[in-house]
Amino acid sequence: MKFNSREMRSxxxxxxxxxxxxxxxxxxxxxHEALTCRNPGPSVMKQGTVKFGCHSDGPWYDDVQGVLAKY
Known part of the structure; x- marks a missing residue:
């Protein structure tokens, strides 16, 4: 996995x-998920920076359930 250091710098x-x-x-x-911080709950798979405003750290419930459903 490689991260874009120019984007990550800020x-x-x-x-x-x-x-x-x-x-x-x-x-x-x-x-990607369309979930928000409030309804029904956050997901680190939300595209963009909206998840940065959620008041706790992931992975959140939806993320864990997604992995468990696959494995």
């Missing part, structure tokens, strides 16, 4: 952690 440590979790989710075969 991110905080927690945000880099969430990006890494997101990319690992793809390695597990997960796709």
């Amino acid at each position: 991110l905080a440590k927690r945000e880099k952690y969430l990006v890494a979790e997101h990319e690992i989710g793809h390695a597990y075969g997960l796709g």
Whole structure:
């Protein structure tokens, strides 16, 4: 897995952690999700930076359930 250092440079440590979790989710075969922080709950597989505003760190319930469903 290779990260774009130009894009990652401006991110905080927690945000880099969430990006890494997101990319690992793809390695597990997960796709992008449309979930938000509130309804029904966050997902590191949400594309973009919206997940950075969620008040806890992932992986969240939806992410774990997605991996368990595959394996």
